[in-house]
Amino acid sequence: ACQSGNITIIKYLIEHGANVxxxxNDFTPLIAACQNGNNTIIKYLIEHGANVNKKIEVQYNNSK
Structure with missing residues:
Protein backbone atom coordinates (compact mmCIF):
# COMPACT_ATOMS: atom_id res chain seq x y z
CA ALA A 1 0.00 0.00 0.00
CA CYS A 2 2.89 2.38 0.73
CA GLN A 3 4.53 1.68 -2.60
CA SER A 4 1.30 2.32 -4.47
CA GLY A 5 0.48 5.39 -2.38
CA ASN A 6 -2.93 4.17 -1.24
CA ILE A 7 -3.50 6.18 1.93
CA THR A 8 -6.99 4.71 2.41
CA ILE A 9 -5.63 1.18 2.68
CA ILE A 10 -2.72 2.34 4.84
CA LYS A 11 -5.08 4.01 7.30
CA TYR A 12 -7.32 0.94 7.39
CA LEU A 13 -4.39 -1.41 8.04
CA ILE A 14 -2.91 0.74 10.80
CA GLU A 15 -6.30 1.27 12.45
CA HIS A 16 -6.67 -2.52 12.51
CA GLY A 17 -3.29 -3.21 14.11
CA ALA A 18 -0.80 -3.42 11.25
CA ASN A 19 2.82 -3.05 12.34
CA VAL A 20 4.16 0.21 10.86
CA ASN A 25 11.31 -7.55 1.04
CA ASP A 26 13.93 -5.59 3.04
CA PHE A 27 11.75 -2.47 3.22
CA THR A 28 9.63 -0.89 5.92
CA PRO A 29 6.47 0.99 5.00
CA LEU A 30 8.30 4.25 5.78
CA ILE A 31 11.15 3.42 3.41
CA ALA A 32 8.67 2.54 0.66
CA ALA A 33 6.83 5.83 1.18
CA CYS A 34 10.10 7.78 1.13
CA GLN A 35 11.23 6.12 -2.08
CA ASN A 36 7.99 7.23 -3.69
CA GLY A 37 8.18 10.74 -2.23
CA ASN A 38 4.71 10.56 -0.71
CA ASN A 39 4.87 13.16 2.07
CA THR A 40 1.30 12.55 3.21
CA ILE A 41 2.00 8.87 3.84
CA ILE A 42 5.42 9.59 5.38
CA LYS A 43 3.83 11.99 7.87
CA TYR A 44 0.98 9.57 8.65
CA LEU A 45 3.38 6.67 9.28
CA ILE A 46 5.60 8.75 11.57
CA GLU A 47 2.56 10.03 13.49
CA HIS A 48 1.54 6.40 14.00
CA GLY A 49 4.86 5.13 15.33
CA ALA A 50 7.08 4.45 12.32
CA ASN A 51 10.68 4.22 13.48
CA VAL A 52 12.67 6.83 11.57
CA ASN A 53 15.93 5.32 12.87
CA LYS A 54 15.22 1.69 11.93
CA LYS A 55 18.14 0.10 10.15
CA ILE A 56 17.66 -2.51 7.47
CA GLU A 57 20.15 -4.79 5.82
CA VAL A 58 20.62 -4.02 2.17
CA GLN A 59 22.31 -6.54 -0.05
CA TYR A 60 23.84 -5.30 -3.25
CA ASN A 61 24.56 -7.44 -6.26
CA ASN A 62 27.83 -6.29 -7.77
CA SER A 63 27.97 -8.90 -10.51
CA LYS A 64 28.50 -7.49 -13.97
Whole structure:
Protein backbone atom coordinates (compact mmCIF):
# COMPACT_ATOMS: atom_id res chain seq x y z
CA ALA A 1 0.00 0.00 0.00
CA CYS A 2 2.89 2.38 0.73
CA GLN A 3 4.53 1.68 -2.60
CA SER A 4 1.30 2.32 -4.47
CA GLY A 5 0.48 5.39 -2.38
CA ASN A 6 -2.93 4.17 -1.24
CA ILE A 7 -3.50 6.18 1.93
CA THR A 8 -6.99 4.71 2.41
CA ILE A 9 -5.63 1.18 2.68
CA ILE A 10 -2.72 2.34 4.84
CA LYS A 11 -5.08 4.01 7.30
CA TYR A 12 -7.32 0.94 7.39
CA LEU A 13 -4.39 -1.41 8.04
CA ILE A 14 -2.91 0.74 10.80
CA GLU A 15 -6.30 1.27 12.45
CA HIS A 16 -6.67 -2.52 12.51
CA GLY A 17 -3.29 -3.21 14.11
CA ALA A 18 -0.80 -3.42 11.25
CA ASN A 19 2.82 -3.05 12.34
CA VAL A 20 4.16 0.21 10.86
CA UNK A 21 7.73 -1.09 11.24
CA UNK A 22 7.24 -4.51 9.62
CA UNK A 23 9.91 -5.31 7.04
CA UNK A 24 8.77 -6.83 3.78
CA ASN A 25 11.31 -7.55 1.04
CA ASP A 26 13.93 -5.59 3.04
CA PHE A 27 11.75 -2.47 3.22
CA THR A 28 9.63 -0.89 5.92
CA PRO A 29 6.47 0.99 5.00
CA LEU A 30 8.30 4.25 5.78
CA ILE A 31 11.15 3.42 3.41
CA ALA A 32 8.67 2.54 0.66
CA ALA A 33 6.83 5.83 1.18
CA CYS A 34 10.10 7.78 1.13
CA GLN A 35 11.23 6.12 -2.08
CA ASN A 36 7.99 7.23 -3.69
CA GLY A 37 8.18 10.74 -2.23
CA ASN A 38 4.71 10.56 -0.71
CA ASN A 39 4.87 13.16 2.07
CA THR A 40 1.30 12.55 3.21
CA ILE A 41 2.00 8.87 3.84
CA ILE A 42 5.42 9.59 5.38
CA LYS A 43 3.83 11.99 7.87
CA TYR A 44 0.98 9.57 8.65
CA LEU A 45 3.38 6.67 9.28
CA ILE A 46 5.60 8.75 11.57
CA GLU A 47 2.56 10.03 13.49
CA HIS A 48 1.54 6.40 14.00
CA GLY A 49 4.86 5.13 15.33
CA ALA A 50 7.08 4.45 12.32
CA ASN A 51 10.68 4.22 13.48
CA VAL A 52 12.67 6.83 11.57
CA ASN A 53 15.93 5.32 12.87
CA LYS A 54 15.22 1.69 11.93
CA LYS A 55 18.14 0.10 10.15
CA ILE A 56 17.66 -2.51 7.47
CA GLU A 57 20.15 -4.79 5.82
CA VAL A 58 20.62 -4.02 2.17
CA GLN A 59 22.31 -6.54 -0.05
CA TYR A 60 23.84 -5.30 -3.25
CA ASN A 61 24.56 -7.44 -6.26
CA ASN A 62 27.83 -6.29 -7.77
CA SER A 63 27.97 -8.90 -10.51
CA LYS A 64 28.50 -7.49 -13.97
Missing amino acids: NKET
